[in-house]
Amino acid sequence: MDSHAAVEHGPELLHHFSDAEQQRNAASLGMWLFLVTEIMFFGGMFCAYLVYRYWYFGDFGAASQTLDIRLGAFNTAVLIGSSLTVAMSIWAAQTGRRKVLVGLLLATILLGLVFLGVKAVEYHDKFEHHHVPGASFHFEGEVPGHPGLPVNPYHAQMFFSLYFAMTGLHALHMIIGIGLFSYLTYKAWTGYYTPKYYTPIENAGLYWHFVDIVWIYLFPLLYLIDRHR
Amino acid sequence: MSDTSEHISSPKLYVAIWLLLMVCTALTVGAAFIDLGPLNTIVALGIATLKAVVVVLYFMHVKYTHERMTKAVVVSGFFFLLLLLALSMMDYTTRGLG
Numbered sequence: 001m002d003s004h005a006a007v008e009h010g011p012e013l014l015h016h017f018s019d020a021e022q023q024r025n026a027a028s029l030g031m032w033l034f035l036v037t038e039i040m041f042f043g044g045m046f047c048a049y050l051v052y053r054y055w056y057f058g059d060f061g062a063a064s065q066t067l068d069i070r071l072g073a074f075n076t077a078v079l080i081g082s083s084l085t086v087a088m089s090i091w092a093a094q095t096g097r098r099k100v101l102v103g104l105l106l107a108t109i110l111l112g113l114v115f116l117g118v119k120a121v122e123y124h125d126k127f128e129h130h131h132v133p134g135a136s137f138h139f140e141g142e143v144p145g146h147p148g149l150p151v152n153p154y155h156a157q158m159f160f161s162l163y164f165a166m167t168g169l170h171a172l173h174m175i176i177g178i179g180l181f182s183y184l185t186y187k188a189w190t191g192y193y194t195p196k197y198y199t200p201i202e203n204a205g206l207y208w209h210f211v212d213i214v215w216i217y218l219f220p221l222l223y224l225i226d227r228h229r
Numbered sequence: 230m231s232d233t234s235e236h237i238s239s240p241k242l243y244v245a246i247w248l249l250l251m252v253c254t255a256l257t258v259g260a261a262f263i264d265l266g267p268l269n270t271i272v273a274l275g276i277a278t279l280k281a282v283v284v285v286l287y288f289m290h291v292k293y294t295h296e297r298m299t300k301a302v303v304v305s306g307f308f309f310l311l312l313l314l315a316l317s318m319m320d321y322t323t324r325g326l327g
Binding site for chain 2: 055
């Protein structure tokens with residue numbers, strides 16, 4: 001195609017792109033560049049976790065075992081389910097199913113709220129047991145696999161500091177995601193997205209899947225360590 | 230580029246990927262309770278990485294993008310994360326050896 005020729009296209013294609021695919025790819029590339037900065041953002045915390053887990057190995061194991069593995073696994077399943085509804089919403093947008101699209105976006109929001117609700121229950125539990133870092137922090141226990149060896153409460157406190165920082169930042173991303181999807185749901189309801197133009201859904205979907213991936217790593221690192229000891 | 234139609238993944242594929250992710254979650258919980266020695270960490274992170282790769286390729290459509298730049302950005306992001314983690318741990322794990 002001659003790139004200088006006047007091309008017939010709808011209002012969804014901005015004039016500085018030669019075709020819809022180029023526009024889609026540019027939007028996707030921009031979103032991925034943002035997600036790479038997010039990888040490094042969370043990466044700093046994962047690095048801190050790795051160093052302290054290496055230093056306070058047994059203490060981290062003991063602190064981790066106070067987390068409820070059933071709630072953690074349930075929330076993992078909820079998030080994976082929400083990733084499915086997001087992926088299906090892309091399909092619904094691509095095939096022009098407006099009501100299915102709205103339903104799937106609403107299901108995503110609902111699953112996100114369920115995740116945050118379970119997280120709130122877990123946080124509440126931590127406050128009740130004085131496992132929140134600070135003046136009232138209290139932790140007693142034995143290092144897993146070493147009967148009689150007491151846990152250093154300062155080391156356990158570091159585990160919970162990282163627990164709250166990492167799950168808190170993750171939860172903040174979930175809250176932002178729910179905000180994004182609420183807006184998308186409204187726009188989808190008005191029929192704004194068509195098989196020709198659904199880039200905002202695609203990009204918000206990329207964001208949601210990224211947040212899911214962060215949790216895929218947080219779950220084994222925070223909940224599943226030293227369970228066999 | 231002559232091919233201007235985007236790839237449309239079928240709901241069947243999405244559900245299959247979802248099933249795989251759920252099975253992997255059950256596997257990683259089960260594996261955590263079995264004593265594998267130092268392999269416990271490797272198995273847990275290996276399963277997590279498998280799940281992450283599947284999400285990136287199929288849910289985030291990186292497998293189907295024609296744009297090589299996007300693929301390069303995705304790979305470079307994880308590569309620099311790996312550098313951060315690997316070089317940091319090379320420091321902290323060898324401090325006692327000096």
